[in-house]
Amino acid sequence: MNIRNQLVTYKPYNEQEEKDREVMIRYIDTFPDTLTRNNEFAHFTASAWIVNHDHxxxxxxxxxxYQSWAWIGGHADGDPDLLHVALKETGEETGLKDFTPLSEEIYSLEILGVDGHVKKGKHVATHVHLNVTYLIEADENEITAIKPDENSAIQWMALDEAVEKSSEPYMKIIYQKLNDKLKTYAGV
Structure with a gap:
């Protein structure tokens, strides 16, 4: 199923997700190439909310x-299977080998503003990530490894601690939403 169809069938959790879903669908319908960074204003990313076995x-x-504790994720870079992107990023950014999506369905939606920054020596202009999040489960006892070009530490945290340790005000809201949703998530 393509990302547009997934967005159409997705049931938003709250007003933020409803509005973001509407904008994402409208953006897909209006602009070409939303799956690559060639669309410099807005493009799709996928994130993983990685929880341990007892959640x-x-x-x-x-x-x-960002100099902040953050979830795992990355750019679609042309891959229309955003679950695949989230799983790939999970392995690359954490060193984990054994992890499983709790569902193949979208867990959460977010439109995220990204301030201009320098990456690999090049300026990246301010833009927007059309982000799709998936719920992933992993063993907290498995050895992790940093990805030095992207992160400098990996740590399992209590749900509330993950919100508290983020230094990005809007991401605190998103992480709290993910935690709240986890408590009511069907099948978890």
């Missing part, structure tokens, strides 16, 4: 660009 902890990375 009491989440795996966070200390993100080098």
């Amino acid at each position: 009491s902890k989440v795996l966070m990375a200390y993100h080098n660009i």
Whole structure:
């Protein structure tokens, strides 16, 4: 199923997700190439909210660009299977080998503003991430590894601690939403 169809069938959790879903669908219908960074204003990304087996902890990375504890994720870079992107990023950014999506369905939606920054020596203009999040489960006892060009630490944290340790005000709201949703998520 393509991303537009997934967005159409997705049931938003709250007003933020409803509005973001509407904007994402409208953006797909209006602009070409939303799956690559060639669309410099807005493009799709996928994130993973990685929880341990009893769903009491989440795996966070200390993100080098944002200088904040953050979830795992990355750009679609042309891949229309955003679950695949989230799983690929989980392995690359954490070193985990054994992890599983709790569902193939979208867990959460967010439109995220990204301030201009320098990455790999090049300026990246301010833009927007059309982000799709998936719920991933992993063993908190498995050895993790940093990805030095993206993060400088990986740590399992209690759900509330993950919100508290983020230094990005809007991301605190998103992480709290993910935690609240986890408590009521069907099948979890």
